Amino acid sequence: xxxxxxxxxxxxxxxxxxxxxxxxxxxxxxxxxxxxxxxxxxxxxxxxxxxxxxxxxxxxxxxxxxxxxxxxxxxxxxxxxxxxxxxxxxxxxxxxxxxxxxxxxxxxxxxxxxxxxxxxxxxxxxxxxxxxxxxxxxxxxxxxxxxxxxxxxxxxxxxxxxxxxxxxxxxxxxxxxxxxxxxxxxxxxxxxxxxxxxxxxxxxxxxxxxxxxxxxxxxxxxxxxxxxxxxxxxxxxxxxxxxxxxxx
Numbered sequence: 001x002x003x004x005x006x007x008x009x010x011x012x013x014x015x016x017x018x019x020x021x022x023x024x025x026x027x028x029x030x031x032x033x034x035x036x037x038x039x040x041x042x043x044x045x046x047x048x049x050x051x052x053x054x055x056x057x058x059x060x061x062x063x064x065x066x067x068x069x070x071x072x073x074x075x076x077x078x079x080x081x082x083x084x085x086x087x088x089x090x091x092x093x094x095x096x097x098x099x100x101x102x103x104x105x106x107x108x109x110x111x112x113x114x115x116x117x118x119x120x121x122x123x124x125x126x127x128x129x130x131x132x133x134x135x136x137x138x139x140x141x142x143x144x145x146x147x148x149x150x151x152x153x154x155x156x157x158x159x160x161x162x163x164x165x166x167x168x169x170x171x172x173x174x175x176x177x178x179x180x181x182x183x184x185x186x187x188x189x190x191x192x193x194x195x196x197x198x199x200x201x202x203x204x205x206x207x208x209x210x211x212x213x214x215x216x217x218x219x220x221x222x223x224x225x226x227x228x229x230x231x232x233x234x235x236x237x238x239x240x241x242x243x244x245x246x247x248x
Contacts, residue, residue: 057167063092066167070144076160078145084111088140088168095240096132097174098122099165100215101183102143102153113139118216122180125216129233130242138172140165142187158187169206176239177208178232181215200232211236 060066067087073079086103089112098114106116114122122139126132143153143161153161165187169177179185182195188205189198195214203210213232214225234244 054163057163060167061171063088063168063171066164066171070164073144076145076157078143078147078157081148082145083108085144086111086113086141086146087144088113088138090134090138090140091136092138092172094136094138094172095175096136096178096236097138097140097169097172097176098126098178098180099169099184099188100139100141100180102141102150103146104150104217105146108146113141114216118220121216121219125229125233129230130237132242138168138174140168142184152183153187162187166206169208174208176236177205177210178236179210179212181218184215185212200228200235202235209239211239 056069057066060069070085070087073085079085082103086107090097100114103113104116104118107113107119113119123134126134126137142165143157144164147153147157177188179188182193185193185195185198189203189210189212193212195212199212199214201212203212211232213229214222219225219229237244
């Protein structure tokens with residue numbers, strides 16, 4: 001299995017991006033833009049706030065307690081546009097956890113993960129393909145609030161939410177994690193992950209076997225990708241000791 005990068009990868013990406021931007025301005029002989037007061041506050045106080053948050057998270061022992069700790073989260077700007085925070089749902093002792101990117105429009109309205117068209121496809125994969133019930137597994141996202149226009153989450157947003165996802169996985173302690181899509185895979189496995197090259201390979205996160213595959217939304221746009229996803233799902237089923245059906 002390939003090892004996961006540091007859990008602080010998202011925060012590291014922020015500083016790497018900033019360093020690159022400053023270098024670009026220097027090469028062009030331009031004066032770099034001034035940082036906003038909010039950004040300066042985030043950079044100077046973020047470390048202490050992060051340490052306090054980490055301590056609180058470490059004290060949590062159950063999903064309900066973790067959800068209570070998150071509260072009506074305003075830790076990043078995404079709270080300004082959300083209708084509902086989408087924590088996750090399913091079996092708190094699930095053998096299998098699906099991790100997606102972020103809530104979409106329907107998820108934001110209902111406050112539940114994967115309930116839109118892509119979610120209905122995921123449910124069919126779980127129930128018709130794997131022979132499980134949706135309530136047998138646990139389903140969540142890296143980001144708990146919907147990004148505007150369903151854009152990719154920004155590094156700061158990932159860095160803010162990732163500790164909560166890690167704690168969810170620690171509490172559930174699944175036998176297998178199935179990651180859905182590039183963004184979620186890069187959040188857990190590092191920015192060098194490439195979904196077209198690396199899906200279908202076993203990785204590891206915090207000692208848990210991880211199978212990355214295409215996001216169900218990608219399958220809706222590219223039906224031919226259903227076959228490789230079914231091959232990935234069969235590997236998950238084999239890892240869990242479940243019987244594989246002849247038709248995906």
